[in-house]
Amino acid sequence: MTQIQPELTEDIKKYGAFDFTACYNCGNCTAVCNLTEKNSNFPRMMVRYSMLGLKEEILSSKELWMCYACGECSDTCPREAGPGVLMSNLRRYAIANYEKTGLTRLMFKNNPFFIAITLILAVVLAFFLLTIKPDTEVARWLFRYVPYEVLHSFGMGAFALMGLSAFVGVVVMWRHIGKEKKIAFTGEFFKKAVNAAKKVIGEVATLKRYQNCDSDSSIWSKKAVWLRPWFVHWTIMWGFIGLLVATTLDFIFKDPATTIWWPSRILGTIAGILMVYGSTVALNYRFRKITKTYANTLMADWMFLGFLWLAGITGFWLEIAVAMGADLFINHVVLMIHIIISMELVILFAFSKFAHAFYRPLALFMHNL
Amino acid sequence: MEIQQETCINESLYDVLVIGAGIAGEESALKLADMGYRVLLVEKEPSIGGKMILLSKVFPTLDCAACITTPKVSETARHPNITILTLTEVEEIVRDTKNRFSVTLKKKPRYVVEKDCTGCQECEKACPAIVNDQFQFNLTARKAVYIPFTIANPRVALIDIDNCLLCGACEKACPSNCIDFTQKEEQLKITAKSVIVSTGFKLFDPIQIERYGFGRYKNVITSMQMERQLAPTRPFNNILRPSDGKVPDKIAYVFCAGSRDHTVGNPICSQVCCMYSTKQAQLLMGALPMADVSLYYINIRAFGKGFDEFYEQAKDMGAKYVKGKIASITEKENGNLILRYEDIATGKVTEKEHDLVVLSVGILANPGITRVFKKERLETDALNYIRQTDLLQSPAITSIEGVFAAGTATAPMDIPDTIMSAGAAATETSSYLARLS
Amino acid sequence: MEAKQKTIDIIKQTRKAAPEAFEARKLYLKMRKAIAEALKDEPKTIPQVAEATNIPIGEATYYMMAMLKFGELSVNGIDDMDEYYFYELKKA
Amino acid sequence: MKKKIGVYVCHCGGNISDHVDIEKVKAAVRDEADVYLVKNTLFACADSSQKEIGSDIENEHLDAIVVASCSPKLHLNTFRGVAQRAGLNPYNYVQVNIREQSSWAHSDNKTGATEKAILLVKAGIAKAKESEALQSLKIPAANVVAVIGAGVGGMKTAIGLADMGTEVYLIEKDFFVGGRTPQWGTVSPNGDEGAILTEKLYKEVVRRPNITLFTGAELVEKSGSIGNFDLKIALRPRFVSGNPSTEAMQRAAEACPVAVKDDFNFGLTNRRAFMLPAQGQFPQVPAIDQSACTRCGECTAACHEVDLTQEVQTITLHVGAFVVNTGFDPYQPAQGEYGYGELDNVITLPQFRRLMEMNESELVFNGKKIKKIAYIYCVGSRQDDDEGNTYCSRYCCTATSLTAVLAKKKFGNIINFHFNRGIRTYGKHELVYEAASKQGDIFLQFSLKSIPQIEKRGNKTYVKVKDILTAGKELETEADLIVLVTGMVPRKNELLAQQLKIPTGRDHFFNEIHMKLRPVETVIDGVLIAGTCQSPKNILETVNSSMAAAAKINSVLTKGELSLEPTLAKVNPAACDWCDNCSKACPFDAILQTEINGKKVARVNESNCKGCGMCTPVCPTDAIDLAGYTNAQVESMIDALAEA
Amino acid sequence: MPKILVFSTEKISDPAIDLAGLLKKHYPYTVYTISVPCSSCIKPRWIMHAYEKGFDGVFIAADGSDCSYGESCSDRTAEVVATTHRLMKEKGLKPSQLKMAAICSVCAEPFVKHITSFMKDLSQKEN
Structure with missing residues (x-):
């Protein structure tokens, strides 16, 4: 027996896919995809898991990674639910969940944080690099300020x-x-x-x-x-x-x-x-x-x-x-x-x-x- | 004498102008005529009866469409209070004095004197010109002079002048001398106190969905083409697939072709496709007892009186209903078709071979008529259907006072609903006319 | 009556028939001739006619069905597999 | 017997003459007895030919004519007109079809076609000989209609009819008009309110002088037939006269000591025996529920308009026709059906709609805040054959999707679970379904073979389902409230059913004659049906059918008289022994028993007879015949056709 | 050639027989039609009269479910046939001399098929 967790749907939406709940389960996306095979069906089942908030099913699915995001499914989706877009964003969701520090999660869900951390890192790196003494031993001029x-x-x-x-x-x-x-x-x-x-x-x-x-x-x-x-x-x-x-x-x-x-x-x-x-x-x-x-x-x-x-x-x-x-x-x-x-x-x-x-x-x- | 007749029409004042002589138009016209109003019924096609007269049988009672339509059609044609103009389009409607519409009509020449033609078809035999038969949805050919179909009313020939070779053979062959190439397009002006718009719907053209291969694969046909094949006045000698005349034995229905689909701009359900496909499946199983019929659906909309029972009956007869939208169709060398879909019940991608595929095409709004209203605007809704300004209380009322709408001009609907809506439009119009006087 | 018989001559002064209409006529005659030739001796199914005439089978179907409608062909039984009907020329 | 028959044989250009030897036909029939003249004509239907036939009738005093030409479907009425204009009864005209049924059908065999044509014409002459002049029957008809049921549909029928000049009696069993609509709250995605809708309609009804509204009224007796029905209506006492002030009403209701379940709220709340009209119910005048009232008299003190001495009144009405618009009842789930009646958080969709109306900004039921709502569809619809209702109730998928959207909009933090059997939001309603899915509602699909299971664990309720959309995976969710989406059943009204005898279908809804040809008529002439008593419908569809019924019946009654086809059954009382066979065979209730000189015999109620003739073969004494198809006519035709 | 009397109905099967002619679908000319309002009004005595007068077969082109007079039509027509069969037996007529089939208003082809096969049956029996 699997518990439906509708709250999770909201969480998934924060990774960037908003429309997938429009899905009416026609299966067009799965069948229109060239990469689906007999024993691996996506994206509809992934849409379904997302709607029902079945986290474990999402994290344990290899199907997520078999998609190359060609977008055919999104282009032909009759309800414009963007199944392909959801696939991309579910991959982020999965990455964020595999990665245990929580840093990824923050960066994916929170754009300002993402920009901030990138900038801070850049500043730290620059500061670090610039405060180091010039290396005079290496002849090449290129490493005058940043020693090799x-x-x-x-x-x-x-x-x-x-x-x-x-x-x-x-x-x-x-x-x-x-x-x-x-x-x-x-x-x-x-x-x-x-x-x-x-x-x-x-x-x-x-x-x-x-x-x-x-x-x-x-x-x-x-x-x-x-x-x-x-x-x-x-x-x-x-x-x-x-x-x-x-x-x-x-x-x-x-x-x-x-x-x-x-x-x-x-x-x-x-x-x-x-x-x-x-x-x-x-x-x-x-x-x-x-x-x-x-x-x-x-x-x-x-x-x-x-x-x-x-x-x-x-x-x-x-x-x-x-x-x-x-x-x-x-x-x-x-x-x-x-x-x-x-x-x-x-x-x-x-x-x-x-x-x-x-x-x-x-x-x-x-x-x- | 003819001139006299024309002036007679010119000066005519009608109580009601009904635009479109499908079942909705006929029903409204009949009801109002029975109440004693003078009705002018205008139809752009050469014969009246709309789409229904072309159908085989109708769900869920399986009575034959012709048996139901033809009495209504002849009643309409015979009614002393109804004047019918075929091959006629409305060009302009303007409210002139406060409660009168001045209407300009354009009557295309038939090139056949309607009252003299006996429908003997000698001209058809004589005619050398070959044209696609639009009333058989291009499954076969017709001549340039032709009677639209056997149960057409009026059952009178007309000449398709664009495809005519101008050889004059028909004129020589006609025993009642009724071919007249001197006929010209006429402009008629009439006045009407009220207008009923019953212009019906357009069929979705599946050529828009490239993945289904309609137009490229001969054995992918529309449900209307199948409807014609099932009708007694069918184009072939039996139900045959168009690629090679084979009797099909694995037939597939593709539901929601052009309905419930944002990518073709029609997000709503067409309301009739599930049921007409179910009906066709039952008829096919009757006509071809060895045939397999599979129907690929998203949801079955069997909602009306007796519909769900009818759907269950089709299942009991052996129709295979498969939940899953067909994503794509590919053609094999032998003309058979591979359908790819996700079988929702198992969640697996599946490919199935069929030798004939019927696209259950949806219905679309047919809003062209709105252009003829001048000064006042006949509003449409987001889906281009005529807007019902008082949807729940007076569904026939439109944005123009004195102009009412009936049938599928306002929304997709089936035949019983259309008849009801036409009846409602008649009441609304009659009440309006009573208020005027 | 006399005047009426010539209405075709009147319209001919103002309009010309479309070349496509003549093309369609020519094509039909060609097809009809080939099909009639193929059916001269015995009834045939549509695939058999297509093979005998080299007409693409889809077109053969269309034109044979048109001939059937115009009363030039009639149906004469079905093959052993109950798949294809035989058609024959209607005797005049 | 006719003595001077004129026979006209048409060439129809060459259509007939090419395959039928017209001269031979003429020669063959010329010497038939009673044939006065035989002529041939190039086109019988041409104007000049018509004139010729007409002057022959007048000048030669023909007493019957036969035209041998095309199918009667084309020109029967044309030549009947010719006869009538020339002063000959149109039923003394016989058309013989020698085109479709002879020259064309046997164009391969001229001799055969000619021979057949000759016999057909002879049969036509035989029929003409035996023909009788028939008069179409005219009966006066009251342009008055009794509309039964004053919900949205009934009120629309009444307004429509009134505007077309028909007098209307609007008869409502309840004390308040409005029917089910005010109970629904918001009834469309545009935000239309049921109560406002009925208020508008009620105002329209009272504004029209030619509508008389009866509330608390029931049809108890009916006699007569179309055009002239006599009815008895029982008016139950309201026990309130005049128009009490709102305060007085309130005080009286508070004073009333008797509490009963409030039907308007589907038993979610209690009301008093002193009933106040709810919002959207009209007239806004209270009434006392006779079955609950103990006659304690507490209310009389609070409200002076109360009058406990009122009694049932009976009035008689004369009407031309009925429109029955008695509506539906929501399906009542069985005890224990999905936990209904057993678990305290299982309610029906109509109850839930009332609950939504009663809650302001927070959704609370039984003191518990509701967040997760599970809707279970098709309760009382699409059931197994032996279990109950097999039909689809049409409105529920859309209504539930809309409810879910409205609930989320009104109460915010709501999660809707739809346990359905395939969503049937047909037509434009698809957009409502789409809106529900887009707001994040969860749709789960089950089959009849494996319906959702409801389980109580601790103080929590769970719904378990094998979800078709997730490849049959077993899923479970917690739910604070379970809403059973109940279908429609026809509203119970046994008295009315008894009086009107409208046939019902297997689904117990009233049956129309023909869904497409005559969708609002029943086999009983003059009794029409509209709205949800015929089949489940939404408001728009109810209104359409109600107005269609108005159009139909107005077009029949508006002339003040009914013209009946003269092709009717006729009884020969001398031969009749009243065995009841004919009356049983008649689908239109047109044969009655009567007494002539003390002998019980059958009588045809001509205004009900449709001329089908079903009664004629079942008569053991051959005492009943159909005009135009008497033994003499048919058998003389057979004689003629049998000639070698 | 055997002679057949056809009872057709004005609204439903008669149009089909007309349509057969319109489409030039040939059938034996010894088929004669009398049309009545509804197939359930055909009296057995008329049918018996036809046999007496020399008709070899009688064909009832019934309304079937398309009847505008209601659902009971099919059952009533079937009763007419049953009664007639009894009468025929008394007179030593073969039941196969009476045939019935529902013919819808555009069922021209089925009509011709029914009538030709009926004709065949009748002529075989005579030989």
Whole structure:
């Protein structure tokens, strides 16, 4: 016997979906979606859970993570209940519930708080960075005001913090979905796990399911591949991963900001181009509200995309500056911005929309078990 | 002689002008004529009887629509107090003196002398021009000179001049010499003390819902097309699917095609589709005993007298009702169709194959008539139906004094409700006329 | 009476028939000829006619139903599967 | 027997003459006995032909004519008109259909078609020979209508009729008019108030001089038939005369020591035997409930208008027709149905509407603040065959959705749970359902096989359901109040049913003759039905049907006389032995028993007879015939057709 | 060729028979129609009279549920048929010589089908 908790509906609405109670349960959304399968039905059942306030059902559903928010369901919903929008916002709801500090919850539900924390973090970072003594030993002019060593250890710290909270979130999610799916660690588990992992990697690499999403849509099927949402998402994702790897390599070899022909620099450049392209197109779609999904852009989306775009743009600025050897004050300012934004991205990774980057693969993995 | 007749009409003063000769218009006209008022009934189509005369049988009694309509139609046509003008549209209505409407009518030429035509159809046989038959909802063809359908009233031919080859064959063939290509569009001016708007509804055009493939997939048809196939005056020799003339054996009904749907701008329920589909299902099961009929619905609106019992009866007969809105239809090579939906009872996405799909299309407002009212505005509601200014107490009253509304001009409704509303409009009009004098 | 017989000539002075109407007529004649040819020897179902004439089956259905309506075809039984009716030319 | 028959055979252009040899037909019938002239004509219906036939009748003194042409459906009335204009009784005209039923039907066989045409014409001549001049019967009719029931529907019928010039007696059983509408409070999404609606209508009713309103009135006797009914009406005493002041009324009510359950509030509160009209009930004059009053006389002191000596009065009325508009009763749940009568927080939807009216800003029931409300739909509707009402009550889905919206709007912090069986907000009512869902109401759907279970645990009530919309998941919620959405049943009125004998359907509602052709008429001529006594309806639909009934009956009575088709049954009293077969066979109550010279025989009430002839085959002595279809006529036609 | 007398009704089945002619749906010409207001008013003696005078079959084109005189029509018509069958038995006539079917006002095709098959039955029996 499951108790209906209507109060929860109000809570869910605070994550951004307002109209889902208009749903009259026709099931159009589920059937119109290209990604629903025989044993995974969404979004209607998620709408239903939200209306009834069935929290456990929401937190333990892998279906939430199988959606790529193409928006077809929202566009064709006869009651304009925005099932696709609800899916996006339920993911926030889930992230906020997996993440145990409560920080995410606050940031998602409370825009001023979100802006405030971003700004405070920026100020703290700036203060921290600026009060440290200049490093004279590193020859490169770029690190005159912000010593590379400091950046290095600071970065390590940020990564560790992010890693820890991500880990906690992952464990929480595993427990919710695992209970629902009754996963047991038997001998067979590992064989299945390998298979599942392969599938997830394949999916992440190609976004094959996401491609299905767009191929049937009345809007996207008419557009060129490089303008379709899956490709935009792919560029942002791989751009970011590429940059992450490049930065990590920089850390490991402790020789950043050298010639652009250095392999990690080449990787960084390509990844940067992808990321800037992707985030530019995505921001453009959201500004133009070209589908219901894009029309429903929340603070977290703007922040996230904006940060990625800024990080990319400032990165290229610096690259050009280094290549030209332009030891100008303005370039130091840009570096400062670049560092702050990148750091914020990493620090907030587990507490923001960004967190879907590890929740989604995990859900897919569990789905394939 | 003809000129005389025209002036006769020109100078006529009618008590009531009824616009639209469907069942609502007929009922109002008949009631008022019985009370002794002079009624002018104007119809833009070549024959009267509206949509109902085209139906097969009617729910929930399953009596044949023609048996019910034709007596009313001929009673209307025969009534000494009713003047009928077919192929006529209202161009302008203006209140001139305080309580009179001066009305301008445009009568399109029939190119056939109505009173001389015997309905022998010799002209049709002779005519070489082939046109889609709109009264069979394009399932088959007709000639350019044609009688709309067998039970049309008046049962008189007309020439579709836009598709006419101007060969003159009909004129040669006509035994009663009634073809007359010299007829011109006429403008008539009449005066009426009151007006009843009974202009009915428009059918939803499912071409708007691309996912259903109507217009692309031949075997996706509208419920009106199925209605014609089930009627005794049907276009085919039996119930056949249009792609290849096969007798269908797995038929699907898609409910709420164009109703309860914000994405097509019609958020309300059309009130009749559930029941007419249920009726068609029963008739299909009778006509094709081997056929499977599945009906995909959101909610069943079986609300009227005897409706729910009728729905239960259809289930008992073997109609499969499936709760779940059809999201999309795709066509297979052999013309069969795959329907994708969420089976709400199980919560699972399901795909089912059918060889004929009927879209239970909804009904929409038909507000064109509001444009003819000059000086005063005939108001409509948010859904473009004529606004009933005193909804609960006097449903027939509109925003213009002396102008009343009957039938589906004000809201979707079924036949009994339409007849009632037409009766109410008659009372309202009669009371108004009594107040005038 | 005499004057009336020529009303077609009067209207011809002011209006021309639409080219589409002639096209439709031509197409119908073509289809009708092909269908009649296919049904010359024996009754056939619509798919059989379509195959024999190479007319797309949907169009064959439409035109055969029109011919049926105009009294040029008649129904002659149904196939073994109770799926397709046979049609034959009506004898004049 | 007619002696001078004129026969006209029509070519119908070539429609007939192409397949029927007209000359042969003429030749074959020319020598028939009593045929005076035979002519052929190119178009019998043409103006010139009509004139020719007319002058033949006049000049040749024809006593019957036969036109052999097309279907009588087309031109029967045309030629009847020709006959009448020429001074021949239209029923001495016979039309023979040799087009649809001969030339066209047998266009493949000219000989056959001709042969058939000849026989058909001969049969027509035979019929003409036997034809009788019939006069359509005219009876005076009172343009007066008794409208029974003064709810919204009855008042609308009365107003409509009065405005069209019909005299109306508006007869209400209760002491107050308004019916169910004032009990509902807000009745539409636009905020229309039931009480205000009835107030407006009541004012309209009293304003019209040609409406006479009787309250506390019941029909006790009825005789006669359409156009002329005689009725006896019993008027129950109100025990209050004149118009007491509001204060006096209040004082008297307070003084009254007898408390009974208040029907207006569906028993949620008590009232006194001294009844005060509620808001929306009219006239605003009190009445004393005779069944509860102990005649203690306490009220007389407080209110001088009280008069306990009043007695039942009987009056007689003469009317032309009835419109029955007796309305509905809310379905009364059985003891224990969803906990009704057992749990103290289970009430019906009408009760809940009263509760909403009685609470100002906070919703309180039995001293407990209400937040979560569970509505259980289809109580008393759509039940199993053997259990009760199988029909859908039509108004409840919309009414409940609207109630939920209004409750939330009025009391704020409300959560509505709708346990339904598929929401049926048809037409524009869909918007009400949408508004309810948009405000966050929770809709749960169950099937008749697994209805919601109500459980009391501690002092909390829970509703449990297998929700179809959540793939059959078992769900449970707490509810502070459970509202049973009860359907409509026809209002009980046995006396009236006895008097008027209107047939009812399986659902016990009154039955119309034909839902589409004659939706407000019953098989009893002159007795019309409207509103919810016919089937569940909302206010708009009730008003429409009530006004439709007004239009129908006014169009019949307005001329002051009724013209009856002369095709009626006729009894031959000499042959009749009164066995009752014919009267049982008659669906229209048109055959009565009468005495002629001491012999019990059947008599046809011509104003009720519809000319169907159902009575004729059942007569064992062949004593009853239908005019125009007598044995002589039909058998002589058969003789003619049987000729080789 | 056998001769059939058809009793049709003015409002319902007669229009169907007219429609059959209008649509040029041919049936044997030895079918003659007498139309009456309602199928429940056909007297058994008329039917018997027809057999006496040489008709081979009688067909009642009944109103069925479309009857405008009310629901009892079908039952009453059935009674007429039952009574007639009794009378026919007495006279040694085969029950199959009397047929009844409900014919709606546009049931032209069913009418022609009924009548042709009736004709077939009658001629087979004669042989």
